[in-house]
Amino acid sequence: MREKIFTEKDILLKLFLSGGLIAIFLGFYYSQFAEMYQFKSLELMLILAYGNLYIEEIVFIVPVFLWMVPLIVIIFFLGDYIHRNFDQNAAYIFTRTARRSLWLIGQAVNLFLYILIYYIFQIAAFCVVSTVLGFSMFSWDVGIMLIVSELALLMLSNYMIVLLINVLSLFKLNSLFCVAITLTTNIVCIFLSAILYKFYTKNIAIIKWLPFTQGILTWHSGISSVADFFPFNIPHFSILFSIVYLIIICLLLLFCGVCKIEKMDIY
């Protein structure tokens, strides 16, 4: 049943349109920054747009907002995805099957696929825009590795956030309230990172354990040479650590959702 339900054309269309527009906007916006480095590299553009948040600039609203723009769009379209489908179809589906958890897992897989498609399309569109603006890949090996790492971190971190909102909404909380809680926690974690960086440098390794910081590629250690443009990174904060961390959190969220949906009243 999941395969059929996944083809929600209106959601796909909205994700493609908004993804394309964001890619164009970010392409033009960050091309000016990239030119300041006098290095017309597509890898650099990708990091600037999707993989970087200058920790010393977190106190300003604009960089944090720009970093969150792609996420805000996903939340807008998919924040109430499970709750909406549950409200709409629960009576017809759960009078035919007792497998509520399977339904929830199917919905979670759909969400994952939507977010994956959104980011693949957006990054592809961003690469096209950047190429048109005169940027090119300096090293294909490094470039591909960066794209894959960025895609994995963005995907998983944003999926975790969207899944959190969707699971919270199963607890009979208003969807808007769930979005507000999640985004506030996200912003608090980012600001906490900046505070740790500024006042508690010795404890900077804690940042990698804060939820929501795993999506920032340049904060990781041991990434490619292009990342040398971004001197701040957290020791022993590997991309693999973030991927495992995010997968575990997502699985825990899904487990909470399954426990809830199995016992909840439908009214």
Add this chain to the structure above:
Amino acid sequence: MKSIELINVSKKIGRKKILNNITIALDKGNIYGFFGRNGSGKTMLFRAICGLLKPTSGQIIINEKILHQDISFPDSLGVIIESPGFWNYYTGFENLKVLASIKNQITDLDIKQAITRVGLDPEDNSTYSKYSLGMKQRLAIAQAIMEKPDILVLDEPTNSLDENGVQLVRKILMEERARGATILIATHNKEDLIILSDINYHVNDGTVSLFQKNL
């Protein structure tokens, strides 16, 4: 033979008691009408019978199986509860096919017959979002009857239907009763109750009482 039995069923949501010590027994092959003002508990009662709501106390027994103990929901059930919820981007046939695929008991031909039975065209390529309110209601009835269930729980089945639609639904419900189905209808339409139901119940503040006067 008893099809549905409720024994001292109560349900509390927060501090509010929405179902209050309900005891009724419904025989197979009858149509039961439930009426009462808005918010009296008709829909909640139906949700409880469908297994969507777990009673705080009491037992619901469906065909000798205890709900939430032996079974999670009635094995053979067709439901319309409040506004029909289908997928907007599918046609009527595709919507029913997705739902039918859950139990996988009926063929495409059965689905098409159910759609035709409610006066819709199974070959219509319009998506559900283009359907009028009456067409949506007809499709909801088609999904409820397509698997030929033993129990039909219908909340306001004639809502949004024109006169022809109302007549057609009444005819379908008579046929379903003749087939042996136990049918529960909640409605504000007294004519439906007079024409269709064998026994009527009055629902008031979460309690249910047998209604013996003329409607």
